[in-house]
Amino acid sequence: MxxxxxxxxxxxDSLNNSxxxxxxxxxxxxxxxxxxxxxxxxEKPVELWTAVFNERIVGFAFVSGCRLKAVAVxxxxxxxxxxxxxLSLLIENRPDLKLTKGExxxxxxxxxxxxxxxxx
Numbered sequence: 196m197x198x199x200x201x202x203x204x205x206x207x208d209s210l211n212n213s214x215x216x217x218x219x220x221x222x223x224x225x226x227x228x229x230x231x232x233x234x235x236x237x238e239k240p241v242e243l244w245t246a247v248f249n250e251r252i253v254g255f256a257f258v259s260g261c262r263l264k265a266v267a268v269x270x271x272x273x274x275x276x277x278x279x280x281x282l283s284l285l286i287e288n289r290p291d292l293k294l295t296k297g298e299x300x301x302x303x304x305x306x307x308x309x310x311x312x313x314x315x
Contacts, residue, residue: 200245201244217252227255230264239259241259255267256282263282
């Protein structure tokens with residue numbers, strides 16, 4: 196069963212707990228950690244996309260406008276292609292998707308450009 200991407204429209208305790216579990220071992224200054232803290236009360240429209248496998252949330256991405264703000268994968272499922280799948284499906288669903296200016300995660304930058312070059 197492949198990882199699927201679902202856009203979330205509202206917050207819930209269960210969803211918030213899943214997001215907190217994913218970022219639990221990331222630094223507090225990590226963009227994903229910050230995005231999880233801000234999302235429920237965000238003044239700007241922010242899209243939350245969750246990666247689901249076997250009915251469990253295994254990762255997520257936040258998008259604001261056409262900018263990718265954060266990507267994170269559950270610690271147990273890291274290094275298994277989930278992050279790449281999230282980016283691939285986001286690019287498929289959001290062809291206008293761009294990286295946030297100043298994105299400094301080399302993996303995200305490299306993966307994003309490789310996926311775009313395969314697409315185009």
